[in-house]
Amino acid sequence: MAWDFETDPGYQELLDWADAFVREEVEPLDLVLGDPYDKADPRYKALVRPLQEQVRERGLWACHLGPDLGGQGYGQVKLALLNEIIGRSRWAPSVFGCQAPDSGNAEILAHFGTPEQRERYLRPLLDGEISSSYSMTEPHGGADPTLFTTRAERDGDGWVINGEKWFSSNARHAEFLIVMAVTNPDVSAYQGMSMFIVPAGTPGLTTVRNVGVGPERDGGGSHGYLRYENVRVPAANLLGEEGGAFAIAQTRLGGGRIHHAMRTIAQVRAAFDMMCERAVSRETRFGPLAKLQMTQEKIADSWIEIEQFRLLVLRTAWLIDRHGDYRRVRKDIAAVKAAMPKVLHDVVQRAMHLHGALGVSNEMPFAGMLLGAEALGIADGPTEVHKITVARQLLRGHRPVEGLWPSAHLPTRRAAARERYAEALERAVGDE
Known part of the structure; x- marks a missing residue:
């Protein structure tokens, strides 16, 4: 029986390094830098790039991805132990190449993207050169895909997207967005939606406003309320298979x-x-x-x-x-x-x-x-x-009881036990 709460000594050394590194070098960034997704900030290159190089040298860059993409392909337990440290700082995920939503977008590009999509979008995303956005939720439907109304319709050699998306995080800094849209309204949402890569600046894509969280000033937030009006993307921008969004x-x-x-x-x-x-x-x-x-x-x-x-x-x-x-x-x-x-x-x-x-x-x-x-x-x-x-x-693992009483009903269980051991009980009484 294998049951072990210990961490491999070699990996523990890496965790100890990460712990000190985040405490001494990364956490102070939270006090002097702004939005981690604003790659145009000149301070980003001056302060963050050198730290990212140190992470790469230690082999801890984008560890959730496989070696073919520059990561280590760590399993979830190793990632959990590392993220316990990274989670202390707002800037640490960017320093370690695993910031959301970029990490999730990178994962689906790695799994479902074409070679051309991976070269154009995944590579610079992994290198920390650009940011991305996941444009899924909608104003009236929230995160429930069965209520989505944003449509993508095939038109010649491309797709045309129309609809509104709500809380598309980091849209204001994103180089591209991954958009979830209905492509076949006549079937279940689980088979009728597809995902598309939409480059920032595509005609018809407008930001209604940038929404903040809590007391953030108006217009200062980073969660985009987006409108797609006849946004045209080429057929090559379909991510995965048509109908495979879910x-x-x-x-x-x-x-x-x-x-x-x-x-x-x-x-x-x-x-x-x-x-x-x-x-x-x-x-x-x-x-x-x-x-x-x-x-x-x-x-x-x-x-x-x-x-x-x-x-x-x-x-x-x-x-x-x-x-x-x-x-x-x-x-x-x-x-x-x-x-x-x-x-x-x-x-x-x-x-x-x-x-x-x-x-x-x-x-x-x-x-x-x-x-x-x-x-x-x-x-x-x-x-x-x-x-x-x-x-x-x-x-799902439970079934209705047969009969009137619950299976834990003590009188019923007691009667069954007496019946099972009746002969042994009678012999024991007779031997007294």
Whole structure:
């Protein structure tokens, strides 16, 4: 029986290097640089490029991709351990070549793109030269593909796209967008949608507005509300097969959801560390906060929840590695996705509360982290949908009981046990 919680010593050395590197070199970038997706920022080349080269030299660049694409082809367990470190910094994913949505877009281009598509879009994306956007959700339908109305119709040697897309992250900085559209309205959405590569600046593609999150200033956000009006792309820009969008999306989202969870561990641990530091530092008339039982309860509850969540994530990563098929681990990925925002929210809220007025101020990161927790409960499908997936998958393994009483009904079980052991019980009584 193999059951091991240890990390290979060689990989642990790489993790130790990444831990120190992110802490000393990358986390400070969060305080001096702007949007990681703005590749036109001259500071990007000056500060980030040299760090990316160090990551490449260590063999930790784009580790989610195979060696043919410049990565290591790591399994999900190794990626989980690395992302626990990367998740501490807003800039670290870009430094390590695994930033979303570019990482997911790169994955589907690698799996479904033609050689020409991979050369034109994937290569510069992997090299960190450009950014991309995943243009899927719609204003009225959210992330439910069965409600999408954006259409792509074949016209001669190309396709013409019409519709609106909502919250297309990083669209303002993207060199290209991967767009999901209905190509056959007469069949199920699972067979009637396709994906297309749309280069930025294509005529007919306009930004209605850039949407921010929470208190971001108007027009300063990076989530595009986009309108496609007779946007024409060549037939060669079809990604994968016609009607294959849903399968492509699931390939992308399966990995994306687990990677979100891995990085959430880093965020929730950061909040926990701030909570503990505050507990031992802040004095009250009765001594430090750490000596108060309600503070101790917050710390204990938080640590337990973090460890439970981390084990769920690592086990799910292990199952993905074992089966090599996201569909077979659908329940587990959904459970991770459902647990993720709650764990982050609860720990952050406790840490914020222990910091008092400072905690709710803009001089600490808790308000942004709380908003981030809510965003995680919506991104890649709302929490409620994932809970339904978990329940349905679990209920498939159960069958209705035959008869009037539940299978755990004690009188019924007791009578069956007496009948089974009747002879032995009679002999035992007779021998007394």
